[in-house]
Amino acid sequence: MKTQIVLLRVGLGLASAMAHPPSADEIATKSLQAFHYAGQDMSARVVMTLVSKGGQQRVRELTLLRRNSGEDRQKYFLYFHRPAEVRGTALLVSTEPARDADRWLFVPALNLVQRIAARDAESSFVGSDFSYQDVSGRPLEADTRTLLREEAVEGKPCYVMESVPKGRASFTRKLSWIDRATFLPLKEEFYDAQRELFKVFTADKVREVDGLPTATRRTMKNVKRGHSTEVVFQQIKYNVGLTEDVFTERSLRRPPGQWISGD
Amino acid sequence: MDFRRLIRAALWLVVPATAFAADDIKLPADWRGSLHGFGLVNYSVQPDLESSPDSDGLGGHGFLLGEERLQLKLEARSPQGAVHLLAKPEFHHDAVDETFGADLREGYLDYARDAWGLRLGRQILTWGVGDLVFINDVFPKDYAAFFSGRPLEYLKLGVDGLSANVHTKGITAEFVVVPPGLFTPNQLPPRERFHQFDPFPLLPRETDEPDVRIENTELALRLYRTLAETEVSLYAYHGFWRNYALEPDDPSMPAAAIEFYPRLVVFGASARRAGLGGVLGAETGYYYSADDPSGTRAAIENSQLRFLLTYQRQIARDFIASLEYYGEWMQNFDAYRRTVPAGFPQRPQWRDLIGLRLTKLLHYQTFKLSWFSFYSPMAGGFFLNPELSYQFTDGLWAALGGSVFGGPTDSFLGQLGRNDIVYATVRYSF
Numbered sequence: 001m002k003t004q005i006v007l008l009r010v011g012l013g014l015a016s017a018m019a020h021p022p023s024a025d026e027i028a029t030k031s032l033q034a035f036h037y038a039g040q041d042m043s044a045r046v047v048m049t050l051v052s053k054g055g056q057q058r059v060r061e062l063t064l065l066r067r068n069s070g071e072d073r074q075k076y077f078l079y080f081h082r083p084a085e086v087r088g089t090a091l092l093v094s095t096e097p098a099r100d101a102d103r104w105l106f107v108p109a110l111n112l113v114q115r116i117a118a119r120d121a122e123s124s125f126v127g128s129d130f131s132y133q134d135v136s137g138r139p140l141e142a143d144t145r146t147l148l149r150e151e152a153v154e155g156k157p158c159y160v161m162e163s164v165p166k167g168r169a170s171f172t173r174k175l176s177w178i179d180r181a182t183f184l185p186l187k188e189e190f191y192d193a194q195r196e197l198f199k200v201f202t203a204d205k206v207r208e209v210d211g212l213p214t215a216t217r218r219t220m221k222n223v224k225r226g227h228s229t230e231v232v233f234q235q236i237k238y239n240v241g242l243t244e245d246v247f248t249e250r251s252l253r254r255p256p257g258q259w260i261s262g263d
Numbered sequence: 264m265d266f267r268r269l270i271r272a273a274l275w276l277v278v279p280a281t282a283f284a285a286d287d288i289k290l291p292a293d294w295r296g297s298l299h300g301f302g303l304v305n306y307s308v309q310p311d312l313e314s315s316p317d318s319d320g321l322g323g324h325g326f327l328l329g330e331e332r333l334q335l336k337l338e339a340r341s342p343q344g345a346v347h348l349l350a351k352p353e354f355h356h357d358a359v360d361e362t363f364g365a366d367l368r369e370g371y372l373d374y375a376r377d378a379w380g381l382r383l384g385r386q387i388l389t390w391g392v393g394d395l396v397f398i399n400d401v402f403p404k405d406y407a408a409f410f411s412g413r414p415l416e417y418l419k420l421g422v423d424g425l426s427a428n429v430h431t432k433g434i435t436a437e438f439v440v441v442p443p444g445l446f447t448p449n450q451l452p453p454r455e456r457f458h459q460f461d462p463f464p465l466l467p468r469e470t471d472e473p474d475v476r477i478e479n480t481e482l483a484l485r486l487y488r489t490l491a492e493t494e495v496s497l498y499a500y501h502g503f504w505r506n507y508a509l510e511p512d513d514p515s516m517p518a519a520a521i522e523f524y525p526r527l528v529v530f531g532a533s534a535r536r537a538g539l540g541g542v543l544g545a546e547t548g549y550y551y552s553a554d555d556p557s558g559t560r561a562a563i564e565n566s567q568l569r570f571l572l573t574y575q576r577q578i579a580r581d582f583i584a585s586l587e588y589y590g591e592w593m594q595n596f597d598a599y600r601r602t603v604p605a606g607f608p609q610r611p612q613w614r615d616l617i618g619l620r621l622t623k624l625l626h627y628q629t630f631k632l633s634w635f636s637f638y639s640p641m642a643g644g645f646f647l648n649p650e651l652s653y654q655f656t657d658g659l660w661a662a663l664g665g666s667v668f669g670g671p672t673d674s675f676l677g678q679l680g681r682n683d684i685v686y687a688t689v690r691y692s693f
Contacts, residue, residue, distance in 0.1 A: 050627065081286060083657035102537060115494075117542045119576070123577070127628030250428060250435045254373065257343070
């Protein structure tokens with residue numbers, strides 16, 4: 001009897017979900033979760049290619065380790081393999097939605113761990129078109145959202161959502177195409193203070209890894225400057241058992257060979 | 264002469280070496296290796312340099328530094344990553360003195376377990392929260408490199424020893440042992456290239472490094488953990504002052520001036536945390552001058568209390584400012600004053616410095632404008648170091664900068680006033 005009631009409630013719940021599309025905030029919450037918080041932890045080899053207007057390429061290759069440490073907190077450990085100039089450099093980032101991130105940079109030539117003042121989450125990540133925020137996620141409270149319509153991107157049905165920052169930001173308006181099935185953003189358009197399009201994000205390749213839909217190739221293009229950055233995720237693994245010890249000063253100074261080897 | 268030819272050949276290797284640069288070289292027993300490095304060309308001009316007519320090279324033309332350098336970086340890792348070997352041999356040519364040389368910048372063996380690790384060999388260590396101000400960073404520095412306009416990383420010299428780290432219950436301990444006989448002093452600007460005060464201009468110099476005796480083992484310890492979102496460290500050091508003390512061999516009939524390294528013991532602490540929209544830091548250290556605790560021997564540095572406050576903040580996009588205040592308080596000033604020989608410049612009881620660093624990145628972080636300065640409010644001396652650098656490609660960057668000293672000639676920075684330089688660096692990494 002009890003089971004029947006539960007099933008009935010679930011059935012009703014599903015029916016109402018199908019009748020009414022989720023609110024913009026629900027979509028944003030699920031999208032943040034799917035895009036930036038997937039799994040308990042993650043490891044990947046990331047290749048970033050920066051392409052200037054003139055076609056000149058710069059390449060950064062790094063190992064990315066991420067761990068969710070509860071209450072929307074996350075820690076990132078980034079170890080750079082390329083270019084040779086910064087090989088061995090490592091960056092530790094601790095993020096929490098309501099406050100500035102903490103960042104520590106390890107400079108191998110000096111065996112020095114620097115703490116970096118990081119007020120501006122919108123500053124460029126290692127000279128690319130992605131900001132730190134694009135990499136680790138923008139806090140939900142930072143914007144107000146409206147669900148505009150539904151539209152397909154390359155055959156995939158998407159929610160089209162508009163986000164307007166509550167405070168000062170590098171953009172004044174953002175349009176996101178969020179996959180109805182996976183909640184991954186497939187495309188985002190950023191508009192500047194002149195209300196003109198300046199940055200476009202696209203998830204160029206999405207596939208399932210360990211049961212989790214993952215954008216394995218992403219591009220951020222600055223359409224005003226003609227500069228773009230393509231990011232390819234390789235050797236992606238979820239729930240590998242990263243511990244807090246990986247995200248420490250000790251680990252910056254002596255990178256954990258177990259996770260960063262395979263040069 | 265063969266040696267010269269060898270180094271010259273090695274420098275030319277930078278061209279073919281780039282072709283062999285590799286991230287992943289398969290080695291026997293499933294070990295993995297890599298080969299990288301860089302070629303560096305570094306010139307600096309000292310407008311006020313008196314030409315040295317006896318110099319073969321560029322020394323006669325106002326050049327303080329004219330250097331080509333090749334660094335190779337060789338690494339190998341065991342299959343599970345527990346063992347890691349690194350060697351950075353360097354080959355260089357100095358066009359000022361027309362000399363060639365080779366040395367080992369770093370070279371060590373790492374062994375790492377989950378909770379502990381060892382590193383044996385020549386290694387660079389940097390401790391503390393200061394920016395070009397050192398309290399608990401008791402490791403050797405190359406001030407000659409710094410004042411010659413060489414890249415900042417050359418300010419640090421490696422120590423030859425064993426370091427160990429142990430991690431338990433949130434606390435990490437780092438322990439450094441330098442066996443007797445392997446003491447590394449600071450490299451001070453050479454007197455033949457830098458204008459500086461010399462108390463014994465007519466006497467030949469002799470160097471007396473610490474004897475090879477077990478009690479001359481250098482020991483350094485750092486304990487650190489995060490407490491209430493603050494990174495807290497405690498430090499201790501038992502060893503030697505790395506700047507030499509200078510004394511005539513015989514006060515009545517001096518035949519030589521002896522450079523020697525008195526004993527030093529340091530206890531200190533530092534803290535660093537987010538605050539005031541940026542990063543706040545504080546550090547202190549008590550320098551106990553073990554060979555002259557009462558401060559009565561003129562040649563030996565008095566005991567000191569040092570402290571430092573730092574604040575760093577991002578003031579605009581890709582624009583970071585940091586400010587620091589450093590103070591140094593001589594402990595036995597009255598005793599010191601009584602022992603300073605007539606005619607010698609007398610140091611003040613308090614020394615201080617305000618350090619300011621501004622760094623602005625432009626054009627996708629390829630163009631960097633930086634400013635570093637020291638100013639001593641008490642003594643009036645200053646040091647300015649503006650620099651611009653540009654990253655042409657992932658491998659190639661160039662920098663142009665200057666170092667300017669000024670202020671009263673009896674101040675620490677003012678006495679270096681004739682050593683202003685302009686420097687240029689080009690580096691190609693592979």
